Amino acid sequence: MSEIVFELNGEQTKLAVSPTRRVIDVLREDLKLTGSKEGCGTGECGACSVLVDGQLRLACLMVAGQLDGHRLTTVEGLGESPLGAKVQTAFAQAGAVQCGYCTPGMEIAAVDLLSRQPDPSRDEVRAALSGNLCRCTGYVKIIDAVCQAADVLNASEDAQS
Amino acid sequence: MTKTTNDVNALAVGANETRADAKAKAQGREPYAADYYPDGVLWAGAVRPGARQGVAHARLLAIDTAAAAALPGVVKILTAADVPGTNRQGIVHKDMPVLVGDKLRYAGDPVALVIAESREALRQAIGLVVVSLEPLPAVCDPVAAMAEGAVRVHDERADNLLAAAEIRLGEGAQGLDHCDVVVAGSFSTPVQAHGFIETENGVACCAPDGSLTMTISTQAPFRDRMEIAHALGLSFDQIRIVAPCLGGGFGGKDGATVQCLLALAALHSDGRPVKMVWGREENLLAGYRRHSCRVDYRLGANRDGTLEAVHCRLVYDTGAYAHLGGEVMALGMEHAGGPYRIPHVLIEGQCVYTNNPVAGAMRAFGVCQVTFAFEAMIAELARELGIDPLALRRQNALLPGDTNCAGVVVGESTGIADCLDLIAGHPLWLERAAWKDAAPPGTQRGVGLAAVFNAAGYGAKVRDSAIAKVELTGDGQFVVHNAVSDMGQGNAAAFVQIAGHVLQQDAARVSVRQPDTATAYPSGSSSAGRTTFTFGNALIVACEQLKARLINRAGLLLFVDDDSTLTLVPGKIVHQASAREVSLARLAGFLRDEERSCLGEYVAPLCPDPGTGKGFFIGFPHVVFAYGAHLARIEVDLSTGQIRVVDYLAVTDGGQVINPAMYDQQVHGGVAQGLGYALMEDLATRDGQVLAGDFSRYLIPGALDLPEITSVACPGEESRGPFGMKGIGEVAMNGPLPAVANALADGCAIHLRDAPLTPERVLLALESLAEESSQ
Ligand code: FES
Ligand code: FES
Numbered sequence: 001m002s003e004i005v006f007e008l009n010g011e012q013t014k015l016a017v018s019p020t021r022r023v024i025d026v027l028r029e030d031l032k033l034t035g036s037k038e039g040c041g042t043g044e045c046g047a048c049s050v051l052v053d054g055q056l057r058l059a060c061l062m063v064a065g066q067l068d069g070h071r072l073t074t075v076e077g078l079g080e081s082p083l084g085a086k087v088q089t090a091f092a093q094a095g096a097v098q099c100g101y102c103t104p105g106m107e108i109a110a111v112d113l114l115s116r117q118p119d120p121s122r123d124e125v126r127a128a129l130s131g132n133l134c135r136c137t138g139y140v141k142i143i144d145a146v147c148q149a150a151d152v153l154n155a156s157e158d159a160q161s
Numbered sequence: 162m163t164k165t166t167n168d169v170n171a172l173a174v175g176a177n178e179t180r181a182d183a184k185a186k187a188q189g190r191e192p193y194a195a196d197y198y199p200d201g202v203l204w205a206g207a208v209r210p211g212a213r214q215g216v217a218h219a220r221l222l223a224i225d226t227a228a229a230a231a232l233p234g235v236v237k238i239l240t241a242a243d244v245p246g247t248n249r250q251g252i253v254h255k256d257m258p259v260l261v262g263d264k265l266r267y268a269g270d271p272v273a274l275v276i277a278e279s280r281e282a283l284r285q286a287i288g289l290v291v292v293s294l295e296p297l298p299a300v301c302d303p304v305a306a307m308a309e310g311a312v313r314v315h316d317e318r319a320d321n322l323l324a325a326a327e328i329r330l331g332e333g334a335q336g337l338d339h340c341d342v343v344v345a346g347s348f349s350t351p352v353q354a355h356g357f358i359e360t361e362n363g364v365a366c367c368a369p370d371g372s373l374t375m376t377i378s379t380q381a382p383f384r385d386r387m388e389i390a391h392a393l394g395l396s397f398d399q400i401r402i403v404a405p406c407l408g409g410g411f412g413g414k415d416g417a418t419v420q421c422l423l424a425l426a427a428l429h430s431d432g433r434p435v436k437m438v439w440g441r442e443e444n445l446l447a448g449y450r451r452h453s454c455r456v457d458y459r460l461g462a463n464r465d466g467t468l469e470a471v472h473c474r475l476v477y478d479t480g481a482y483a484h485l486g487g488e489v490m491a492l493g494m495e496h497a498g499g500p501y502r503i504p505h506v507l508i509e510g511q512c513v514y515t516n517n518p519v520a521g522a523m524r525a526f527g528v529c530q531v532t533f534a535f536e537a538m539i540a541e542l543a544r545e546l547g548i549d550p551l552a553l554r555r556q557n558a559l560l561p562g563d564t565n566c567a568g569v570v571v572g573e574s575t576g577i578a579d580c581l582d583l584i585a586g587h588p589l590w591l592e593r594a595a596w597k598d599a600a601p602p603g604t605q606r607g608v609g610l611a612a613v614f615n616a617a618g619y620g621a622k623v624r625d626s627a628i629a630k631v632e633l634t635g636d637g638q639f640v641v642h643n644a645v646s647d648m649g650q651g652n653a654a655a656f657v658q659i660a661g662h663v664l665q666q667d668a669a670r671v672s673v674r675q676p677d678t679a680t681a682y683p684s685g686s687s688s689a690g691r692t693t694f695t696f697g698n699a700l701i702v703a704c705e706q707l708k709a710r711l712i713n714r715a716g717l718l719l720f721v722d723d724d725s726t727l728t729l730v731p732g733k734i735v736h737q738a739s740a741r742e743v744s745l746a747r748l749a750g751f752l753r754d755e756e757r758s759c760l761g762e763y764v765a766p767l768c769p770d771p772g773t774g775k776g777f778f779i780g781f782p783h784v785v786f787a788y789g790a791h792l793a794r795i796e797v798d799l800s801t802g803q804i805r806v807v808d809y810l811a812v813t814d815g816g817q818v819i820n821p822a823m824y825d826q827q828v829h830g831g832v833a834q835g836l837g838y839a840l841m842e843d844l845a846t847r848d849g850q851v852l853a854g855d856f857s858r859y860l861i862p863g864a865l866d867l868p869e870i871t872s873v874a875c876p877g878e879e880s881r882g883p884f885g886m887k888g889i890g891e892v893a894m895n896g897p898l899p900a901v902a903n904a905l906a907d908g909c910a911i912h913l914r915d916a917p918l919t920p921e922r923v924l925l926a927l928e929s930l931a932e933e934s935s936q
Contacts, residue, residue: 025280034196035189037408039358040441044856047358075189092183095822098830099649100186101193101358101408126864133856135356135409136649137826138833139864 004068009077019065024048026064027074035075035104039133046132049105050074056112056131075104082156084111087149094145098136106132110146118157119150171731172661172668174884177822181654181673182406182647193408194378197364199434203236204283205426206437207271210292212446217301217516217849218312219265219294224273229289234282237429238290239274244425246394250417252384253779254323254483256315257519259392259421265294266314267481267516268849269447276426276435299516301849303478304455306513314481314514321514323479324487326776328494328508330568336470336505340461344541348458348534348914350898351843353451354444355523356834356861357648359408361418361448362438365427373424376403380415380646381686382676392421393428400424404676410648411834412522413449415688416484442854449521450844452477452489452512454530460538466548468557470505471566473497475531477512477520484521486512488780492616493527495782498566499535500577500614501557506566506773516849522688524834525894528615533916536611536899540906550903551590554612554790555581567782568773574879574887576814577612580790583812583875584610589792590810596794597908604796606807607908611791613895616783617690617888618765623779625691625765628682629699631660631707632758637732637746639664639671641700642758644684645692646676650890651823652692658820659697659883663704667731670745682760690787690888693819695765697883702761710759711745714752718743766881785879787889788814791832791896795904802924806836806868806901811893814875817885821874824889828872831893837862839898843917 001016008031017026024041027033027050039047041060048059051073052066078084087110090096097103106129113120113128120128125146126139134142172178185191208224211217226238241248241262248262249255261270273290277283300312306321314321337343363377373395379385382402390397407414419437426435439448454477461470475493479486490512497508543550558578564570584590593608600606619625630642641660647653653673661671674680684696712727715734719741721727728735735742749757768784794808811828818824841860845852853859878885898916906912911926 028196029198032198034192034198037193037195037358039360039408040856042441042855042857045358079188088184088187092187093179095180095183095826097180097183097186098651098826099357099359099407099409100182100191101649103186104189107187122869129864131863133356133358133861133863135358135411135834135861136830138829138867138870140829140867140870141822141826143864 004064006067006069007071009073010080017064019063021064022060023062023064023067024059027059033074033076037101037104039101046109047102047105049108049132051108051112054115056109075107078107078111083114083153086152087111090145090149090152094141094148096137096142096145102132102134106134106142110149114150114153119154122147170667171665172658172671174658174662174819178658178668178820180651180823181657181668192405193359194376194405195359195362195438197376199364201433202364203276203278203430203433203435204280205274205276205423205435206283206287207422208273208275208287208290208292209269209271209447210294211265211268211270212850214294215850216294216296217268218297218299220297221261221264221272222293222295225291226273228291229275229286232282232286232289234278235286236276236278239425239429240272244393246392248392250388250392250421251483252416252485253487255391257482259425267518268851269518271422274422274426276430299849301515301517301846303476303513303515306515307511314516322511323483323514324490324512324778326491326494326510326774328506328567328774330566330773331505333505333507334472337459337461337472340469341464342542342545343459343461344538344545345459346534346538346914348456350454350530350533350916352453353523353838353842354844354859355411355413357409357411357413360439360441360444361414363419363423364434364436365423366434367427367430367432369432372399373427374401375423376405377420378407378414379404380410380648380688382646382678383683384686385417385420386678388417389421389424393424402678404646406675407646407648410687411524412526412688414648415522415686416449418448441856445844445853445859446518446851449484449519451523452479452486452520456531456534458534458538460542462542462546466546466553466556468501468503471498471503472507475510478515478517479512480515480517480519482519484519486520487778489527491777491781493531495567495616496528496614497531497535499539500559500612500788502559502563503566517846518851524831525615525891529835529838529895529898532611532613532895533898533902537902540903550610551581551585554610558612568771569768569782569784571786574816574877575788576875576877577614577788577790579877580788580812580814580875581612583873584790584792584810587810589794589808600796603799605799605908606796607904609793609900609902609904609907611896611899611903613791613892614786614788615690615892615895617694617785617787618783619689619691620780620783621768621770625685625695627684627696627699627763629696629703629761630682630758631700631703633707633711633745633749635749637744637749639666641671641673642681643673644676644681645696646687648687650827652687655693655697655819655823656700659700660704663701664708665729665731670731690891691765692888693886694882694888695763699761699763701883702763703759706761707759710756711748715743715748718748718751785881785887787887787892789892789896791900793897793900793904795901795908797905797909797923799927802920802927804840804901804905804918804923809868809870811870811896812873812875813889813892814877815889816877816879816882816887818874819884819886824874825872827889828893829870831891832870832897833862833867835894835897836867839901839916839918841917841919
């Protein structure tokens with residue numbers, strides 16, 4: 001056990017935890033933040049995607065010690081940023097959600113993409129989501145959702161400027 | 162706050178309402194079975210020595226648990242001797258032990274169940290259980306398994322044949338004798354994994370009074386209760402199953418996975434909750450999978466293209482246990498003549514036990530295997546006859562009133578001809594020649610078609626019924642008590658939409674409670690394209706009854722004696738003429754608890770026996786079918802053999818559409834799973850050992866592997882369905898493999914008979930084609 005200090009969805013968080021415990025277990029079991037899913041445990045499905053300092057990471061391949069001093073965002077905190085909220089709304093409205101098990105990870109990957117590239121082409125969206133498996137949708141409506149979120153985002157920025 | 166249309170308008174069937182579950186799922190708030198971590202939870206896991214020791218068939222000699230039991234954190238280790246009851250599970254045939262006591266029949270058979278304080282202790286303890294096995298010769302090829310004197314998978318059975326049946330129409334195979342043209346081919350299809358992202362899991366707790374409460378990722382909570390009761394010698398009322406939303410199912414969570422093991426663990430956990438989660442490797446080893454199939458066809462027609470006769474033989478490999486093997490075979494056979502009129506038919510099917518992992522239900526079970534073969538035969542026939550492949554299909558397409566290959570007279574809602582006509586008028590078809598000509602250097606382009614259909618419902622001799630409950634809560638909201646799991650297909654949201662439509666309520670006033678055997682009523686499994694059809698019909702009955710009752714009781718409060726002058730609108734009942742009204746919240750307070758809910762029952766239509774089948778047990782034949790016509794445009798890289806599906810069009814006859822977006826979701830998903838089946842998915846085994854243990858070796862399509870998929874709904878109506886709909890969850894799965902194979906034949910003149918159509922197979926075929934033409 002050791003103490004790690006990190007920012008979790010905007011809140012300073014202190015945790016006594018084994019530094020080698022997987023982040024996905026810390027989130028789901030210890031903190032009851034079950035929005036992040038585990039689909040493979042080996043880095044292939046992307047269901048456990050989270051943002052660490054704003055960058056896409058896989059919580060099944062990270063250990064708790066790696067969080068110390070960093071900023072972690074999970075699907076539960078995603079809606080607090082305007083970008084994250086727009087992505088979540090677009091996923092719901094565009095029909096991108098079926099069983100929903102890949103959805104949190106997909107949204108995290110989408111936010112990661114849109115924060116780097118606010119106006120992606122459909123092919124860029126495909127590439128950015130290629131680490132996230134979805135067995136229900138065929139991806140079409142997921143890509144629609146990401147493009148829709150980008151449109152909404154760009155429209156609201158145009159309105160502001 | 163500004164109101165969206167959904168807040169003020171009643172939900173309407175046919176409208177593109179946002180799925181009721183979408184928001185919670187998008188925010189990560191929807192609870193799945195895997196998300197339950199009760200305080201003080203224990204972890205349970207199975208010991209599966211066959212995979213570890215590389216044997217698929219073996220006598221179990223001894224289990225030494227001493228080292229594992231001595232590990233700190235290990236609570237208990239159970240073996241077959243600890244299983245009360247029959248220790249047998251299975252949907253139709255109870256042939257699968259919860260824990261094996263005598264012999265292993267496949268590499269994933271469990272021999273012991275470990276309960277531990279933590280996942281880490283569990284993992285270590287499983288590794289420390291020493292199992293002595295005496296390997297037996299294994300039979301892993303279904304054809305070899307049928308040979309005289311073959312090793313028997315089940316000692317108590319005379320042979321390995323689980324089921325054998327035939328369908329005969331007209332002159333049977335003799336019909337081929339007077340055909341102008343006969344084409345023939347032999348095909349094989351691979352094992353496919355469901356690949357749901359949430360693996361099999363659940364959590365269970367046994368109370369001091371012996372009652373079990375379990376939260377399971379399951380497609381059939383009510384049947385689970387029967388499975389557990391049978392296997393463990395419990396009574397139904399001791400077992401409560403809660404089935405939250407599933408993170409995917411596709412058939413793989415229909416039938417016992419964790420259920421009986423977990424219930425057994427709970428019985429030995431002194432009242433503590435216990436959790437079991439299969440990892441991906443365990444899912445690929447011990448989870449169910451799609452049956453592989455060998456298919457031999459002969460198809461005959463007249464010079465003018467009229468189909469005359471078909472003869473086919475199907476051999477399905479069910480693996481070590483029956484699951485629904487016989488029914489999978491039956492459904493495949495029922496579809497083996499395609500959605501066409503063929504007067505002379507002989508379809509022979511066999512389903513065989515082997516020492517391979519257990520095959521079970523998977524989307525479009527039995528059917529996608531035969532569709533590959535049949536539609537390739539149709540394409541070949543078109544080439545032989547020099548008839549346009551679309552025209553040939555159209556000419557023979559079933560029309561209302563025709564007799565299908567199972568001898569069933571099909572009803573009004575038979576839209577295959579209309580689906581084909583919509584393809585014929587679509588730019589992706591019309592502009593195919595120019596598109597093919599524009600193939601970039603080093604590539605070849607091809608366009609392929611498939612005409613598909615898929616029965617809905619359980620079929621003959623299995624009552625396909627549902628009991629729906631709808632409730633007005635004490636504060637004037639409506640709750641639909643769903644009884645058939647939502648594995649992602651959106652039936653729960655469809656139920657909300659149906660209830661909102663009938664009760665004239667907006668989205669904010671209707672919610673759904675997911676299946677719980679303590680509060681809902683037995684309504685069958687979430688499967689077979691019957692979920693929304695059967696439960697939806699029951700729900701309409703319940704909602705109409707409740708609506709009539711609420712209006713009647715409102716009349717008492719409003720001093721109105723003519724119910725027909727009262728209207729139920731969002732949140733209230735109004736008497737337009739006098740402008741008097743009563744809110745539903747107020748009305749709810751006026752009612753007794755039992756008056757606030759209504760039950761509706763429905764039994765789906767059964768098919769009268771057409772007298773064409775022999776050897777069928779249950780599930781043959783069906784009366785309601787969804788139809789579809791698919792088109793794939795592919796580009797083949799001639800140097801790598803890689804197929805890229807560039808465009809995909811799926812036209813579907815699902816009757817009336819309850820929700821267009823959800824309709825497209827089902828079609829997209831079926832096409833995606835079908836393209837995986839066509840291009841890459843192959844859960845191969847060697848000597849009964851599964852070769853893939855993760856998603857790096859069992860590949861499913863990612864975002865870069867799939868095209869834009871266009872879904873078109875063909876107008877139609879199934880009068881027996883709720884609001885004219887019929888289930889379309891399965892039909893789309895059938896199209897991609899034949900459509901892509903036919904596109905490959907069109908573009909490259911190669912005819913692959915073994916799926917999936919991998920780059921290696923394509924390259925090999927291209928090479929042998931080049932050799933042939935150089936000779
Ligand atoms: S669970 Fe982390 S990538 Fe699959
Ligand atoms: S929605 Fe089910 S896995 Fe993506």
